[in-house]
Amino acid sequence: MIEGIFVEGLIYSIMALGVFFTFRILDFPDLTVDGSFPMGAVVMAACLHQGVNPVTGLLLAFAGGVLAGVTTAEIHNRLKVPHLLAGILTMTMLYSVNIRILSNRANLPLLRVETVLTKIHAWSEGFISAEWASLIFFLLVVILIKKGLDLFFITDMGLMFGALGNNEQMVRTQGVNPAILKSIGVGLSNGLVALSGAFAAQYQGFADVNLGQGIVVSGLASVMLGEFLLRSNRISILTLRVVLGTILFKAIMYLGRYYGYYINMTPNDLKLIAGILIIISLAAANIRNKKEKNRS
Amino acid sequence: MIRLEKVQKTFGLGTAGEKTVIRNLDFEVEKGDFITVVGSNGAGKTTLFNLISGSIFPTQGKILIKGKEVTRDPEYKRAKAIGRIFQDPLAGTASNMTLEDNMMITSNKGFKWPKISLTRTMRQSFQEQVKQLEMGLESRLKENVNTLSGGQRQALTLLMTVTSNPDILLLDEHTAALDPRNAELVMALTKRFINEKGLTTLMVTHNMNHAIEFGNRLIMMDQGEIIIDVKQEAKKQLTKKRLIEMFSEIKKRDFENDEVLLTS
Numbered sequence: 001m002i003e004g005i006f007v008e009g010l011i012y013s014i015m016a017l018g019v020f021f022t023f024r025i026l027d028f029p030d031l032t033v034d035g036s037f038p039m040g041a042v043v044m045a046a047c048l049h050q051g052v053n054p055v056t057g058l059l060l061a062f063a064g065g066v067l068a069g070v071t072t073a074e075i076h077n078r079l080k081v082p083h084l085l086a087g088i089l090t091m092t093m094l095y096s097v098n099i100r101i102l103s104n105r106a107n108l109p110l111l112r113v114e115t116v117l118t119k120i121h122a123w124s125e126g127f128i129s130a131e132w133a134s135l136i137f138f139l140l141v142v143i144l145i146k147k148g149l150d151l152f153f154i155t156d157m158g159l160m161f162g163a164l165g166n167n168e169q170m171v172r173t174q175g176v177n178p179a180i181l182k183s184i185g186v187g188l189s190n191g192l193v194a195l196s197g198a199f200a201a202q203y204q205g206f207a208d209v210n211l212g213q214g215i216v217v218s219g220l221a222s223v224m225l226g227e228f229l230l231r232s233n234r235i236s237i238l239t240l241r242v243v244l245g246t247i248l249f250k251a252i253m254y255l256g257r258y259y260g261y262y263i264n265m266t267p268n269d270l271k272l273i274a275g276i277l278i279i280i281s282l283a284a285a286n287i288r289n290k291k292e293k294n295r296s
Numbered sequence: 297m298i299r300l301e302k303v304q305k306t307f308g309l310g311t312a313g314e315k316t317v318i319r320n321l322d323f324e325v326e327k328g329d330f331i332t333v334v335g336s337n338g339a340g341k342t343t344l345f346n347l348i349s350g351s352i353f354p355t356q357g358k359i360l361i362k363g364k365e366v367t368r369d370p371e372y373k374r375a376k377a378i379g380r381i382f383q384d385p386l387a388g389t390a391s392n393m394t395l396e397d398n399m400m401i402t403s404n405k406g407f408k409w410p411k412i413s414l415t416r417t418m419r420q421s422f423q424e425q426v427k428q429l430e431m432g433l434e435s436r437l438k439e440n441v442n443t444l445s446g447g448q449r450q451a452l453t454l455l456m457t458v459t460s461n462p463d464i465l466l467l468d469e470h471t472a473a474l475d476p477r478n479a480e481l482v483m484a485l486t487k488r489f490i491n492e493k494g495l496t497t498l499m500v501t502h503n504m505n506h507a508i509e510f511g512n513r514l515i516m517m518d519q520g521e522i523i524i525d526v527k528q529e530a531k532k533q534l535t536k537k538r539l540i541e542m543f544s545e546i547k548k549r550d551f552e553n554d555e556v557l558l559t560s
Contacts, residue, residue: 154412166392173380176406177370233440
């Protein structure tokens with residue numbers, strides 16, 4: 001079970017990194033995530049059933065997420081709609097789109113098709129158990145994505161995203177169109193989210209259009225939990241704590257699912273717990289900020 | 297460098313609250329000019345800056361920068377030519393990012409590609425630049441900008457703006473939010489940078505001494521018009537007393553309640 005927590009934590013941390021990108025770096029609270037996560041899952045599932053190479057499937061899932069994110073950003077940019085509403089619009093539309101992608105079905109099992117994981121398992125059979133092979137595989141994937149993001153955020157373009165989240169005027173003063181940056185940023189973020197969804201579908205063995213319900217809340221809770229673990233202004237630490245936060249969040253959810261019955265909790269209460277975690281995090285952050293203000 | 301032709305700006309056109317803040321303005325700025333802009337609140341000084349930088353568009357008239365019409369160009373398109381500093385020290389920097397990140401962001405204008413320019417040599421050159429401020433910031437390049445004081449932030453903003461080599465520098469009461477000591481410090485830096493680089497500058501100020509002491513030209517705005525324009529030699533001879541006399545002559549009204557006089 002402990003491997004399970006880590007594997008799920010790692011898979012969902014890719015999504016949390018996307019949420020971190022929009023919420024924390026871009027200051028663009030993006031709710032598209034609830035639609036782009038299942039979109040990644042259903043694109044992947046559809047590809048696998050069509051016999052498409054799993055790696056191509058992952059790339060297509062990523063591209064689908066990018067497209068979803070760009071849609072949200074463009075609705076916001078062109079129609080001057082608040083980001084939250086733009087995200088909700090895309091998310092709602094994606095529900096129908098996702099069902100279309102699954103050829104008018106709400107879910108699709110992946111038990112009889114070859115996935116990235118079945119390939120890995122076939123290859124590692126004999127050395128280590130399937131669960132550990134998954135763990136090592138996802139650890140490598142997450143390290144790769146995290147390192148990539150760390151590098152990306154210190155490039156000229158990456159720094160510009162930070163500036164956008166802090167001070168949009170500064171971006172304009174630099175001669176950069178904030179609208180284009182938003183499209184790129186929200187696009188990339190949802191690409192990551194969809195990639196996470198594609199991995200989640202393969203790990204769970206099915207894709208479901210309802211996979212995304214409350215995903216943005218769990219991602220945000222993971223990001224916030226991580227912020228209590230480490231304090232720094234270095235980007236490598238900021239991304240690391242997103243990953244750690246997601247694993248911690250998954251661990252809390254596991255505890256809730258398996259031991260919650262001691263306090264009469266059912267799995268249906270998990271979303272409530274996720275929400276309460278965010279509220280506690282917000283309250284704690286508020287108290288901490290106040291303390292710091294008093295000190296200076 | 298900058299030319300405004302019959303520019304008019306009316307807010308709330310066609311509504312009951314219609315208000316013309318810039319009236320039929322003709323205004324030309326030569327290369328290398330350092331113009332101080334004075335006038336009471338609501339005279340249209342900031343609106344003039346907003347029109348030049350493109351954060352708002354005129355209702356009528358034309359705006360040319362470096363001989364090219366930019367009347368309808370959005371702010372980010374004109375930004376390559378313009379460096380603007382606001383009254384709020386928070387407006388020019390990204391609080392939650394380090395000094396070196398901030399300096400990297402402002403070190404060149406225009407669209408940025410994902411390539412890494414923040415190298416060791418770049419950091420060294422930032423260190424050299426920051427030394428010019430004589431605020432001890434050279435050891436704090438890895439700290440977030442929100443740990444700096446208002447004066448330090450504004451000095452840093454000034455440095456970053458000047459080193460991005462704009463053709464035109466717009467200073468919108470950039471020392472007004474600072475305490476007197478820091479204000480003088482930032483003002484002294486402003487003067488030094490402008491002289492060193494020969495920057496074409498417009499500076500809004502409520503400090504009459506600064507307005508008279510600095511620059512080669514002074515304009516006074518009132519109700520959306522330039523009512524006084526003193527250039528070159530005449531500017532050198534100008535005193536505060538003379539300026540107040542000129543205002544009374546033109547407007548046939550007294551100056552007493554205008555806060556232009558408050559900071560003397």
